[in-house]
Amino acid sequence: xxxxxxxxxxxxxxxxxxxxxxxxxxxPGLNKFxxxxxxxxxxxxxxxxxxxxxxxxxxxxxxxxxxxxxxxGLLDQKRSGLIxxxxxxxxxxxxxxxxxxLLLGPLYTxxxxxxxxxxxxxxxxxxxxxxxxxxxWMASEDHDIEEIxxxxxxHKKFVWNTSGSGPAGRLSTEGVLTLLKEAFGxxxxxxxxxxxxxxxxxxYSKPTLAEATRFLTHHLFAETNLLILDAxxxxxxxxxxxxxxxxxxxxxxxxxxxxxxxxxxxxYKIQVEGREINFFYxxxxxxxxxxxxxxxxxxxxxxxxxxxxxxxxxxxxxxxAFSPNVMMxxxxxxxxxxxLAYIGGAAEVAYWLxxxxxxxxxxxxxxxxxxxxxxxxLNRVNHHRFKNSGLRPDELLLPLHELEKANLLRHSNLDYxxxxxxxxxxxxxxxxxxxxxxxxxxxxxxxxxxxxxxLHQTERFALKLIREAKKKERTGDYRVHEIYAxxxxxxxxxxxVYCIPHFLEEYSFQLLGDLTxxxxxxxxxxxxxxx
Numbered sequence: 001x002x003x004x005x006x007x008x009x010x011x012x013x014x015x016x017x018x019x020x021x022x023x024x025x026x027x028p029g030l031n032k033f034x035x036x037x038x039x040x041x042x043x044x045x046x047x048x049x050x051x052x053x054x055x056x057x058x059x060x061x062x063x064x065x066x067x068x069x070x071x072x073g074l075l076d077q078k079r080s081g082l083i084x085x086x087x088x089x090x091x092x093x094x095x096x097x098x099x100x101x102l103l104l105g106p107l108y109t110x111x112x113x114x115x116x117x118x119x120x121x122x123x124x125x126x127x128x129x130x131x132x133x134x135x136x137w138m139a140s141e142d143h144d145i146e147e148i149x150x151x152x153x154x155h156k157k158f159v160w161n162t163s164g165s166g167p168a169g170r171l172s173t174e175g176v177l178t179l180l181k182e183a184f185g186x187x188x189x190x191x192x193x194x195x196x197x198x199x200x201x202x203x204y205s206k207p208t209l210a211e212a213t214r215f216l217t218h219h220l221f222a223e224t225n226l227l228i229l230d231a232x233x234x235x236x237x238x239x240x241x242x243x244x245x246x247x248x249x250x251x252x253x254x255x256x257x258x259x260x261x262x263x264x265x266x267x268y269k270i271q272v273e274g275r276e277i278n279f280f281y282x283x284x285x286x287x288x289x290x291x292x293x294x295x296x297x298x299x300x301x302x303x304x305x306x307x308x309x310x311x312x313x314x315x316x317x318x319x320x321a322f323s324p325n326v327m328m329x330x331x332x333x334x335x336x337x338x339x340l341a342y343i344g345g346a347a348e349v350a351y352w353l354x355x356x357x358x359x360x361x362x363x364x365x366x367x368x369x370x371x372x373x374x375x376x377x378l379n380r381v382n383h384h385r386f387k388n389s390g391l392r393p394d395e396l397l398l399p400l401h402e403l404e405k406a407n408l409l410r411h412s413n414l415d416y417x418x419x420x421x422x423x424x425x426x427x428x429x430x431x432x433x434x435x436x437x438x439x440x441x442x443x444x445x446x447x448x449x450x451x452x453x454x455l456h457q458t459e460r461f462a463l464k465l466i467r468e469a470k471k472k473e474r475t476g477d478y479r480v481h482e483i484y485a486x487x488x489x490x491x492x493x494x495x496x497v498y499c500i501p502h503f504l505e506e507y508s509f510q511l512l513g514d515l516t517x518x519x520x521x522x523x524x525x526x527x528x529x530x531x
Contacts, residue, residue, distance in 0.1 A: 003518075003530070004530040006393035006530070007526070007527055008393055008525060009525055010024070010526055012397065013397045013526065014397070014402075015397075016346060017268075017269075017346040017349075017350050018267075018268055018269075019268040020346045020350055020371060022268075023349065023371075024038075024371065024524055032356075033354070034353060034366065035365075035367075036049075036366075036368045036369075038368055038369060038370050038371070038522060038524070039522055040122070040123070043123045043127070043341060044126070044127060046340040046341065046365075047092060047340060050092055050339070050340060053089075053338040055087075055089070058086055058088075058089075059087060060236070060239055061229075061236070062083050062086040062087050064233050064236055065083050066080070068228075068229070072214055074215070076222075082225055082227055085131045085133065090129060091338065092133075093133050093135045093227075093340065094119050094120045094123065094132060094339070094341045095134075095135045095333060095337060095342050095343070095367075096116040096134075096135075096136060096137065096342065096372070097112075097136065097344075098137075098138075099168065100138060100139065100140060100209050100210060101147075101148040102148065102150065102151045102160060102176065102179075103200065103499045106496050106499055107375070107494065107500065108372070110500065110515065111373060111495060111515060112343055112344070112345075112372050113134070113217070113226065114512070115370070115372045115519050115523055116134040116135070116136070117134045117221070117226055117516050118521045119134070119343065119370065119519075119522065120134040121225075122521035122522075123340065123341075123521075134224070135226070135229055135339075136228045137333060138210060138213055138230045138231075140170070140230050140231070140232045141168075141169065141231075141280075141287070141323045141324075144168075145162065145164070145165065148168060149161075149162060151183075151499045152497050152498060153184075153498075153499065153501050155489075158179055158182065159179075160176055160179050165285050165286070166282065167232065167282055167323065168210075169208060169209055169213075169232055170208055170210065170232075170285075173205075173208065173209055173211075173212050176204040177204050177205065180197070193501060196501060196504055199219055199220075202215065203216040210232070214228050214230065229337075231333070232320070233320070234319055234320040237320050238319040240332055240335055240336065241315050241316070244279060244322050244324075245312055246362075247277075247328060247362070248277050249308060251277060252358075252361050252362065253278050253327055253331070253362070254274050254275060254276045256361035257274050257327065257354060257355065260353075260355075260356065260357050261274070264353070271354065274354075275289070275325070275327075277290050277292065278325045278328045279322050279328065280322070280324075281304055281321055281323075282320075282322070282323040288301055288304075289325070295307060296310070330342070330355055330359075331359060331362055331364050334365055335364050339367050340368060341368035341370050342369060343370045343372050344370070344371070344372060349370075349371050373519055373523050373524070373526070374493065375494075375495055375515065375526070375527045375528075376396065376487050376494060376526065376527070376529070377503065377528075378487070378528065378529070378530045379486070379506050380531055382482065382486045382487075383531060385479045385482055385483050389407060389479050389483065391406065391480070396528060400480075403484055407479075425458065426455075429448075429450070429454070432447045433447040
C-alpha cells in the first residue's frame with residue numbers, strides 16, 4: 001500500500017494547551033517543573049539517573065509481569081526473554097498508559113503504544129549496551145466507567161450498558177460480546193475485519209475487562225517488544241505501601257504540590273488540583289476516596305473508618321485495597337518501574353508538569369516527559385481532494401473558518417486581506433502623527449489612537465469581504481469542507497472518535513505497522529498519513 005506521510009510540529013497547532021506549548025518551546029522559567037529535556041540527551045541523562053534502581057524491585061516487577069502473562073496464557077518465548085531482561089541493571093523501560101476502553105478505546109491508545117515502541121527502539125539504538133523495553137500501563141484501577149463503556153463505528157455510538165462499578169479492570173465482560181455482534185454483524189467481507197472480530201470474540205470471552213484488554217493488546221502488538229502491566233497487584237502495592245502510608249498521614253503530595261500549582265496557575269489553567277489525601281480505598285465493585293475524619297480517616301461515604309494505627313494495620317494486611325488517584329499514580333508508576341520516559345497526551349503532560357516537587361518529596365525519579373504524536377488519516381478520496389485543493393499540510397491543523405480563508409486567498413486574484421490598503425494607511429498615519437506631534441505632542445497621541453481605530457475598521461471590513469467571497473466560492477469550499485469533515489468527525493480529531501475497526505475497513509492491519517514505522521520517536525508531531 002502506497003503511503004505518504006507529512007510531519008507537522010504540534011507546537012504550531014492553535015488548540016495545543018498553552019502550558020504544553022511553552023514546555024515544547026522550552027520557555028525560560030519552566031525548566032524548574034521538569035528534570036530532563038524531551039530528546040535523546042534527556043533519555044541519556046535519565047539512564048544515568050536510573051542507574052541505582054534497586055535490584056530487589058527489578059526482581060519484583062519481573063516476577064509480577066511473568067505471573068500475569070503466565071496466568072493469561074500469553075507467556076511466549078519473546079515475552080519470557082523480555083521479562084528476564086528486566087533483572088538486568090542495564091535494562092530500562094519507556095511507558096505509556098491508558099484507561100481500558102472497549103476495543104482499546106479511541107485510536108489514540110494505539111498511537112500512544114506505537115509511540116512508546118518507536119521511542120524505545122530509538123533510545124536503545126542511541127545507547128549501546130542498554131536494553132530499553134516499551135511498557136503499556138493498563139489503568140485498571142480507574143473507575144470512570146462512562147468514559148470507557150462505548151465506541152464509535154460506522155457513524156454510530158455503541159454503548160455497553162454494564163451495571164458494574166468500582167475499578168474498571170475488575171469489571172465482568174458480560175454483555176460485551178452481544179454489543180460486538182450488534183456492531184460488527186456475523187460476517188465481514190474484509191479479511192482484516194473478520195480477523196479483528198474473531199480476536200475480539202476471544203478477548204471479550206475473558207472474565208474481566210483487564211484480562212480482555214491484555215489479550216487484545218498483546219495480540220495486536222505481538223511482533224513488537226511491548227510488555228503489558230496491570231499494577232493492580234498486591235505485591236506491587238505492598239512494595240509501595242510506605243509511600244502510601246506517609247502520603248495519607250502526612251498529606252505529603254498535597255503539601256509538596258502547592259507551590260508549583262500556585263505558580264503555574266498565574267499563567268496557565270491547572271489540570272489537576274490534587275487533594276489533601278490522594279488515595280482511594282478499593283474492592284470489587286467499590287472505589288471511594290479516603291479523607292480525614294474526626295477519629296482519623298474514612299472513605300467519603302463513611303463505609304470504612306480507621307484510626308491512624310488501624311489504617312497502618314489495614315495497609316499492611318491489604319495493600320491491594322489502596323489505589324492512587326491521578327496525582328499519585330505517576331509516582332507509583334515511577335516507583336515500581338526502572339522507567340526513563342512517560343509518553344502522554346497534552347492533558348497528561350500538563351498535569352505531570354505540576355508534579356516534580358511531589359516526586360522529590362517521595363524521593364522518586366521524575367522521567368523524561370514526552371508529548372505523544374497525533375495522527376490524521378486521509379483516505380484515497382480525500383487525499384485526491386487535498387492534492388487538488390492546493391492546501392499545505394500544516395493548514396489541516398487550522399479551524400474550519402481559517403481553512404476556508406486560506407483556501408479562498410489561495411485561489412483568488414483579489415487581496416481580501418487588504419494588505420496594500422493597510423500598508424498605505426500605516427504610511428499616511430505615520431506622516432500625520434509626525435506632523436501633529438510637532439504642533440502638540442498630545443495631538444500625536446490622538447493620531448496614533450485614530451490610526452488604531454481605522455486599522456481595526458479596515459480589518460473588520462476585510463472579514464466582510466472574505467465572508468461574501470466565500471458565498472461565491474462554492475466549489476473550493478465544498479472540497480475543503482469534505483476534507484475537514486473527514487479529519488474532524490463530530491468536530492473532533494479522528495483519533496479521539498474512531499477506534500480500530502473503522503480504520504481496518506480502509507487500511508487493513510498494515511495500519512498498526514505503519515503507525516510504528518512512521519512514528520517520530522520523540523513525539524510532539526502531527527503525522528498525516530495519506531493513502
